Amino acid sequence: MPRFQAPTQFKRFLLETYFIILLLVDSEIFFQVDTLSLSTDKIMFDHGRKNPKKKMIFNHIAIVHNYNKMTANTTAAARRSVHSYLIRSISIYSTTKKTSACMLRTMISNMLLPFLFLFLSTLLYILPKKKSKFNPPGPPGLPFIGNLHQLDQSSLHTSLWNLTKSYGPIVSLRFGFNSAVVISSASLAKEVLKTQDLSFCDRPSFIGQQKLTYDGLDMAFSPYNEHWRKMRKIFTLHLFSPKRVHSFRHIREDEVSTAMKTIHDLALSGKTVNLSEVMKNMTTIIMMKMCFGKKYHCRDGLEIKKVLGLLNEVQAYLVDLYFSDIWPGLPFVGLVDRLTGKMNRQDKCFRSLDSFYQQLIDERLNPQEDKSYEEEEDDLIDILLQLEKDKLFSLTHDHIKVMLMDVLVAGTDTSAAIVVWAMTLLIRNPVVMQKAQEEVRNVMGKDGKISEDDLPKLAYLKAIIKETMRLYPPAPLLVPRETRKEATVHGYQIKQKTLVYVNAWAIGRDPKSWNNPGEFFPERFMGKCDIDFKGNDFELIPFGAGRRICPGMSIGVVTVELLLANLLYLFDWGLPDGIRKENIDFDAMPGITMHKRNELCLLAHVNF
Numbered sequence: 001m002p003r004f005q006a007p008t009q010f011k012r013f014l015l016e017t018y019f020i021i022l023l024l025v026d027s028e029i030f031f032q033v034d035t036l037s038l039s040t041d042k043i044m045f046d047h048g049r050k051n052p053k054k055k056m057i058f059n060h061i062a063i064v065h066n067y068n069k070m071t072a073n074t075t076a077a078a079r080r081s082v083h084s085y086l087i088r089s090i091s092i093y094s095t096t097k098k099t100s101a102c103m104l105r106t107m108i109s110n111m112l113l114p115f116l117f118l119f120l121s122t123l124l125y126i127l128p129k130k131k132s133k134f135n136p137p138g139p140p141g142l143p144f145i146g147n148l149h150q151l152d153q154s155s156l157h158t159s160l161w162n163l164t165k166s167y168g169p170i171v172s173l174r175f176g177f178n179s180a181v182v183i184s185s186a187s188l189a190k191e192v193l194k195t196q197d198l199s200f201c202d203r204p205s206f207i208g209q210q211k212l213t214y215d216g217l218d219m220a221f222s223p224y225n226e227h228w229r230k231m232r233k234i235f236t237l238h239l240f241s242p243k244r245v246h247s248f249r250h251i252r253e254d255e256v257s258t259a260m261k262t263i264h265d266l267a268l269s270g271k272t273v274n275l276s277e278v279m280k281n282m283t284t285i286i287m288m289k290m291c292f293g294k295k296y297h298c299r300d301g302l303e304i305k306k307v308l309g310l311l312n313e314v315q316a317y318l319v320d321l322y323f324s325d326i327w328p329g330l331p332f333v334g335l336v337d338r339l340t341g342k343m344n345r346q347d348k349c350f351r352s353l354d355s356f357y358q359q360l361i362d363e364r365l366n367p368q369e370d371k372s373y374e375e376e377e378d379d380l381i382d383i384l385l386q387l388e389k390d391k392l393f394s395l396t397h398d399h400i401k402v403m404l405m406d407v408l409v410a411g412t413d414t415s416a417a418i419v420v421w422a423m424t425l426l427i428r429n430p431v432v433m434q435k436a437q438e439e440v441r442n443v444m445g446k447d448g449k450i451s452e453d454d455l456p457k458l459a460y461l462k463a464i465i466k467e468t469m470r471l472y473p474p475a476p477l478l479v480p481r482e483t484r485k486e487a488t489v490h491g492y493q494i495k496q497k498t499l500v501y502v503n504a505w506a507i508g509r510d511p512k513s514w515n516n517p518g519e520f521f522p523e524r525f526m527g528k529c530d531i532d533f534k535g536n537d538f539e540l541i542p543f544g545a546g547r548r549i550c551p552g553m554s555i556g557v558v559t560v561e562l563l564l565a566n567l568l569y570l571f572d573w574g575l576p577d578g579i580r581k582e583n584i585d586f587d588a589m590p591g592i593t594m595h596k597r598n599e600l601c602l603l604a605h606v607n608f
């Protein structure tokens, strides 16, 4: 065996590893590799002097070394030519050196290669990165996992809020290999969502979302691009224009009446009302009927339960992070994700929903199978199929399915969550409850029914809803955003592709913006205070703001107002036997929508 075989193999091994790193990681890491390669360079040079035949390796390393430097200031074309030279050199080298012992080592080294790569990648992240003084402050993270261990995933918004107490209103974090910033003050939210909205209006692209959104065809999770603009136009001009929202009024009023009747029956039989369940079912039926037609739920009550279950699953998958999201680029993470079985479950859920939408589309395209649709006014499927036919937006069936998914996922449980939080706050604050009931009953007299025309007269009720959304915004961290380009906020630099969380929950409780922020005090919104949630007052942003502000705000708010007004008008509310008001807790469930963890079960007494 030649004397220098072992070091040569080692060099080749290093060279290959470098090469793979260079191919797989981004240019930022090249500079860190650069430091390593300097010392390796020296070793190679020494060996090269002792054995001139091995100079070839040194040349390779030199090329790699140059390559590192080139990435800073040369063009992609130059980089490509270095790539191809490296590939050629490595293959020539491997074919000229194959003795049997060498082959054995090659095999071993090739098996070790992935592990070494893993080790090196870890090392690169372990080496303490110098935090630039221009980065926002934040807690030091651990190698590889970053700050993941410091966050309580069951209540992310509160654990992020706790960090602001030590680091201020802008905090930088690392989730695995992803950089993130958290914004927790009204002035910085204005900077990010309004002044520099264009730099902050992308959405991150996570594995779970890709599949469920037909590879990014939807609007809510799409990056900010031409496709998003097209979908947003369809949403605001065709699906939820003020005229269209008004045309769905009869669906909302009918369904609220049905829900009140259910509560009425429970009240007469002295049974407790599970408000969490009633509200969730009812808002789902409203959205389903808007999407699929007035008669939808007459077809099969059970099917609604099944779809509700699937939508809950989708919601969980949309925010769930896979290993490949946390450590993108690492080998094997995709495999690990597969092995956990999560992807299979997600695929199954996707297929079930897809066939459900397809069936509804087929029925609509083939009306003789179900004549009941013919007599109805346009619902969202009709409108979308018509747009597809008109070829105005080059829509496909997948676009239609994904739009329906956005409406159902974003629109069903947000309104239900607000009503449940409002009723929780009211039962804990009987004086406010009584004041609200007096308002509704005085305005309505004994008419027996509240319609949407009555809502503008209910100023105190509206204040209660604002106060509820200040304390319990249904999406406490909005929908995560991502920077489209580098930006400077508050003097700090934020890199392109940084995850951005705006903590609407913390902003609603910031003592700099609110007196006694923890107190439920709807009166703060009466009188002179004209703070609103429409995206202009950054102290109160339950619907977000800027380009990506919630496009379903008006339909969501009117549904909440109608529901709450009816609950307060028709019933007096009390606690089940043995429960004191202090037992009613405010624990929240994790998820993109913040629901009350323990269902709200109350006793209703019929008022009229």
Ligand code: HEM
Pocket: 219, 220, 221, 232, 406, 407, 410, 411, 412, 414, 415, 418, 473, 474, 475, 478, 479, 542, 543, 544, 545, 546, 547, 548, 549, 550, 551, 552, 553, 555, 556, 557, 560
């Ligand atoms: C009433 C309760 C609701 C609340 C509190 C709420 C809240 C939000 C929030 C915070 C966002 C993210 C905004 C941002 O990134 O700045 C959002 C986006 C969105 N909401 Fe809502 N929403 C509600 C109801 C609805 C309804 C009823 C619909 C549909 C009919 C809807 C559809 C959407 C869509 C499609 C987006 C994504 C917009 C985009 O990315 O361009 N939401 N919502």
